[in-house]
Amino acid sequence: MDSVRYDQVGTSTTIPLALKILIAGGFGAGKTTLVSALSEVRPLQTEEVLTGAGIGTDDISGVEGKSTTTVAMDFGRITINDDLQVYLFGTPGQDRFWFLWDELAFGALGAVVLADTRRLADCFPSIDYFEQRGIPFVVGVNCFDDSRRFNLETVRRALDLDPDVPMVLCDARDRQSGKMVLISLVEHVARQRGEPVPAA
Secondary structure: OOOEEEOOOOOEEEOOEEEEEEEEEOOOOOHHHHHHHHOOOOOEEEEEEOOHHHOOOOOOOOOOOOOEEEEEEEEEEEEEEOOEEEEEEEOOOOHHHHHHHHHHHOOOOEEEEEEOHHHHHHHHHHHHHHHHHOOOEEEEEEOOOOOOOOOHHHHHHHHOOOOOOOEEEEOOOOHHHHHHHHHHHHHHHHHHOOOOOOOO
């Protein structure tokens, strides 16, 4: 529900409706990159440098070049129009930060699960989390330059996804590609709610 506030001269100003979307996935899947690419403001990031203390805890196989990790969340914003804003919350990808997820997921419209085909099993916990809580989600297969390419149906079978879960190939670095993933999510939520989805 929209709320209204009044300025000093008594004219009303509508506060924009806010939609909350989570960006989830495994360690190194591109969550921080996607939030950064999409956000119209400088994103809030809680990146910390990986240190020797994480040896044996943080599995960096397949992403050996990664030197930082999100320890709380990433946050970005997209203004659709005067009446609607989208808030993006990037979740931490490591098991030791899972205690934050329930707070981050509260009130979310839905989620994007980024999948990295080099480490596909890493997105299973995110998929399980959203399935168990009934939170709508789409899977964005992040096409890394050095990763082997698979068609979406092959990835769907590997992830054992329900047929109605949308899947999109994407490049987390590219703003337009990221927008298509968000559009896919919003359309998926609308279909689940029985609301009309505009033809493409």
